[in-house]
Amino acid sequence: MAEDLQIHTGTKAEQYQSLIPQVKGLLEGETDLIANMANVVAALKEQFGWLWVGFYVVKNEELVLAPFQGPVACTRIKKGRGVCGASWAQAQTLIVPDVEKFPGHIACSSLSRSEIVVPVIRQDEVVAVLDVDSVNPDEFDTTDQEYLEEIVALVNF
Numbered sequence: 001m002a003e004d005l006q007i008h009t010g011t012k013a014e015q016y017q018s019l020i021p022q023v024k025g026l027l028e029g030e031t032d033l034i035a036n037m038a039n040v041v042a043a044l045k046e047q048f049g050w051l052w053v054g055f056y057v058v059k060n061e062e063l064v065l066a067p068f069q070g071p072v073a074c075t076r077i078k079k080g081r082g083v084c085g086a087s088w089a090q091a092q093t094l095i096v097p098d099v100e101k102f103p104g105h106i107a108c109s110s111l112s113r114s115e116i117v118v119p120v121i122r123q124d125e126v127v128a129v130l131d132v133d134s135v136n137p138d139e140f141d142t143t144d145q146e147y148l149e150e151i152v153a154l155v156n157f
């Protein structure tokens with residue numbers, strides 16, 4: 001797929017609904033995981049304009065920075081540390097409306113106000129997380145959770 005991403009306005013759900021078939025198109029026929037993670041985060045960043053969108057992958061009992069869009073970020077996160085490490089440890093999506101109220105939040109950017117982290121689970125193991133940060137407080141809700149979980153399920157981890 002070589003066409004530009006079509007950016008849609010409308011409700012959050014409508015934006016995801018227009019994006020998901022395009023993400024499927026981007027992933028179709030490509031087996032390289034880094035290429036696929038890169039296009040997923042680029043598509044999300046382009047559609048929603050969030051501060052930071054990226055993957056961390058589990059390597060040797062740490063989360064290690066993988067393809068992302070946004071400001072430079074910390075490269076390694078231990079299990080249970082920060083929102084990403086907590087999502088990994090709990091194997092569940094975490095929605096943080098105010099990062100300053102999350103104990104142990106790792107501030108990669110001082111501009112981040114709210115965050116969602118979605119674990120990527122394969123054969124009952126967390127193999128990566130998708131982390132999204134916003135400059136707006138309370139940006140993320142269960143709509144984001146539902147669609148971001150659907151999007152990470154499409155990627156060939």
Ligand code: SME
Pocket residue numbers: 052073074077081082083084085104105106107108109112115131133
């Ligand atoms: N805030 C995250 C760290 C990663 S950056 O936001 C890109 C956390 O607390 O795990």
